[in-house]
Amino acid sequence: MAIIELKHVNVDFANHTDKTVHAVHDVNLSIEKGTIFGIVGFSGAGKSTLVRTINLLQKPTAGTIKVNGTEFIKDGQQIITNKNLQIARRKIGMIFQNFNLLNEITVIENVAFALKHSGLKEKEINAKALQLLELVDLKDKANFYPIQLSGGQQQRVAIARALANEPDILISDEATSALDPQNTQQILSLLKKLQQELNLTIVLITHEMAAVKQICDQVALMQLGEIVEQGNLHDIVLRP
Numbered sequence: 001m002a003i004i005e006l007k008h009v010n011v012d013f014a015n016h017t018d019k020t021v022h023a024v025h026d027v028n029l030s031i032e033k034g035t036i037f038g039i040v041g042f043s044g045a046g047k048s049t050l051v052r053t054i055n056l057l058q059k060p061t062a063g064t065i066k067v068n069g070t071e072f073i074k075d076g077q078q079i080i081t082n083k084n085l086q087i088a089r090r091k092i093g094m095i096f097q098n099f100n101l102l103n104e105i106t107v108i109e110n111v112a113f114a115l116k117h118s119g120l121k122e123k124e125i126n127a128k129a130l131q132l133l134e135l136v137d138l139k140d141k142a143n144f145y146p147i148q149l150s151g152g153q154q155q156r157v158a159i160a161r162a163l164a165n166e167p168d169i170l171i172s173d174e175a176t177s178a179l180d181p182q183n184t185q186q187i188l189s190l191l192k193k194l195q196q197e198l199n200l201t202i203v204l205i206t207h208e209m210a211a212v213k214q215i216c217d218q219v220a221l222m223q224l225g226e227i228v229e230q231g232n233l234h235d236i237v238l239r240p
């Protein structure tokens, strides 16, 4: 079953010279539940814009977007309410290159923060946050502040936070790009473990071919806003 389906999606931006930038051009994408799907391309290829449309943050100029069985955008028009869009967005976890943690609160508070709208009681929130930290093997750092952790550990906190609302989809936007090889390995192994244990669907945006080769099941190559090739990892020619 496809958990993410994009049909003929376009995203145009008007830039300062009044020329239109086709950041995403006629993209068709079908991502199966439980897979790790890599989206690879050089800087400026349109990867971030594409994931922002998948994450329902960026409205496309044209096309149809279906996520988790719900059609959100049909022929370029949003067909659900903003409130429902917001609720649906909580079911899509996201991690970034720079972690985006709040540095003035502790690790466990960062994870608990994501559960603010969950309806759980404070005690339940703390128990759940601790459980999530255990999942990423950081229970012993619960009361540390983010800057007291290594980059890889901070990214694991970000992953725990992204999983707080039990999303079916985790989008990783260059999540290992700021990490050294050892921490990169740690994060890639963790993502693989989450795919296997939680049947999580992971969309991995990266310019690092090694990461794609290591953990992705399927891959799409992006160039100048277009997907130029997509399929099983082993059928796609991965250019350096």
Ligand code: ADP
Binding pocket: 013, 014, 015, 021, 022, 023, 041, 042, 043, 044, 045, 046, 047, 048, 049, 050
């Ligand atoms: P990538 O993530 O692959 O580096 P992006 O999606 O960030 O690529 O950018 C794709 C193209 O769209 C680039 O030419 C970029 O300059 C342009 N672009 C991205 N966001 C905007 C925006 N908000 N306004 C205008 N142009 C944008």
Ligand code: ADP
Binding pocket: 147, 148, 149, 150, 151, 152, 153, 183
């Ligand atoms: P790694 O080898 O995984 O990159 P580091 O060498 O950065 O990890 O850190 C090793 C240990 O030291 C980690 O457990 C981390 O919590 C701790 N640590 C790293 N940086 C700091 C810091 N600035 N203040 C306090 N503890 C730190």
